[in-house]
Amino acid sequence: MQITTSDSNDYIIINIIGRLDSGTAEEAEHWISSFSMQPGKPLIMDFAELEYISSAGLRVIFNFARSLKKSGNKFGVWKAQDHIREIFEISGFDSFIPMVNTIEEFLE
Amino acid sequence: MKVHFFLDSSEDSFEAFRMQCENLAETWDVSHKIILEIILIIEELYTNFFKYCSTEFANSIEVSLERAGPDLLIVYKDNGPVFNPLQVESPDIRRPFEERQAGGLGIHLVRHFVDSYTYARKDEKNILRFTKTIK
Numbered sequence: 001m002q003i004t005t006s007d008s009n010d011y012i013i014i015n016i017i018g019r020l021d022s023g024t025a026e027e028a029e030h031w032i033s034s035f036s037m038q039p040g041k042p043l044i045m046d047f048a049e050l051e052y053i054s055s056a057g058l059r060v061i062f063n064f065a066r067s068l069k070k071s072g073n074k075f076g077v078w079k080a081q082d083h084i085r086e087i088f089e090i091s092g093f094d095s096f097i098p099m100v101n102t103i104e105e106f107l108e
Numbered sequence: 109m110k111v112h113f114f115l116d117s118s119e120d121s122f123e124a125f126r127m128q129c130e131n132l133a134e135t136w137d138v139s140h141k142i143i144l145e146i147i148l149i150i151e152e153l154y155t156n157f158f159k160y161c162s163t164e165f166a167n168s169i170e171v172s173l174e175r176a177g178p179d180l181l182i183v184y185k186d187n188g189p190v191f192n193p194l195q196v197e198s199p200d201i202r203r204p205f206e207e208r209q210a211g212g213l214g215i216h217l218v219r220h221f222v223d224s225y226t227y228a229r230k231d232e233k234n235i236l237r238f239t240k241t242i243k
Contacts, residue, residue, distance in 0.1 A: 022155040023119070052144055054151050055214035062210040069205070083141050087148075090220050091213050092201025 003031050010107060011042040013078075017049040020057030028060045037071050042107060044100055048079035058091055065097055076100040109136070110174040117158045117167060125150065125171070136175050138242045145221045146173065146182065149238070152214035153184050153193065161188045175242075182222070182238040191234055192227040194219065 001024035002017040020028055037043070045061075053061075068075045078100040080088065088094050100106040113128065115121045126147055133143045150171055161167050167187060174181040198216040199209060219225070222238040229235070 022151060023122070052147070054148055054155075055211070055217060056155065058213050059210045062208075065205075066210075083144060087217065090201075090217060092203075092208075095202070096205035096208075 001028060003028065005035075011044055011103065012038070013044045013046050015046045015049060019052040020050060020060065021052060021054040022056040025056035025060050028057070029063070032060065032064050032067075037068065037073055040072065042074040042076075043068060044103065044106065045075065045077045045097075046079055047077055047081065047084055050081070050084055053084055053087055058087070058093065061093070061097070065093075069096075074106075076106050078103075078106075110172055113171040113173075115154060115169040115171065122151065122154060129173075132173070136180075136242075138180075142180075142240075142242050146180070146240070149182065149218050149221055150184070152218050153186075153236070156193055156214055157186050157188060160191075161186075178241055178243040179223075180240045180242050182240060184236040184238070185233045187233050190229055192236075194225055194227055194236065 001019055002015075004015045004017070006013045006015075016028070018024070045064075065075065076098040077088070080099065085094075085099070088097070098106075111128070111132065113125050115125055129143055129147050129150075132138070133140055154169060157169060158167065170183075170185040172181075172183045174183075193215050196212075196215045198219070199212040201216075222240050224239045226237045227234070228237075
């Protein structure tokens with residue numbers, strides 16, 4: 001699992017790459033807790049290269065979403081693969097983490 | 109064709125299982141998605157077991173996968189105390205975000221990705237049998 005960020009003037013993209021599971025959740029949790037969010041800046045979680053997620057990974061995403069909500073940062077998930085999207089739906093995560101179709105639409 | 113796996117709490121153990129599972133996609137001519145779902149089912153049961161079991165005795169898990177026509181039979185056994193994880197209640201996924209808890213989704217996912225399941229206690233082992241349609 002690897003996490004990279006790219007920062008533009010208008011938004012931040014976080015790429016979560018590989019597997020977010022019981023083996024990597026702790027590392028991801030640690031990364032996220034040390035991540036300092038810029039006030040008001042929208043954040044996009046890019047899942048294009050996220051290959052696999054289990055409940056341990058969902059927990060990390062849930063906690064991240066909760067802290068972003070608390071800090072008032074707009075957030076969404078972008079380019080999730082079909083099986084990841086399905087797991088989001090089964091878990092009801094799609095009700096509080098919007099799926100981003102295009103960045104322009106998301107920023108509106 | 110039947111494949112057996114033995115897992116313990118070491119990190120390498122689950123990784124070995126994962127890699128062997130990924131190789132089954134070709135052998136059994138099933139989609140990568142199905143393989144990921146099988147890995148997910150076992151990961152959830154595996155982490156659940158090693159999170160809650162006592163460390164007083166040697167814990168182990170045995171998994172067998174068998175292709176039977178359009179179905180895959182998954183048998184999971186552990187040597188823990190009497191416990192049926194499939195009875196664990198699913199979280200209410202329709203609750204508003206503010207009221208939801210982060211965890212409890214593992215067994216919910218397991219139940220979703222199989223077509224039937226049974227629990228039995230035999231020879232001091234918890235035995236879960238699943239069928240999963242793969243075609």
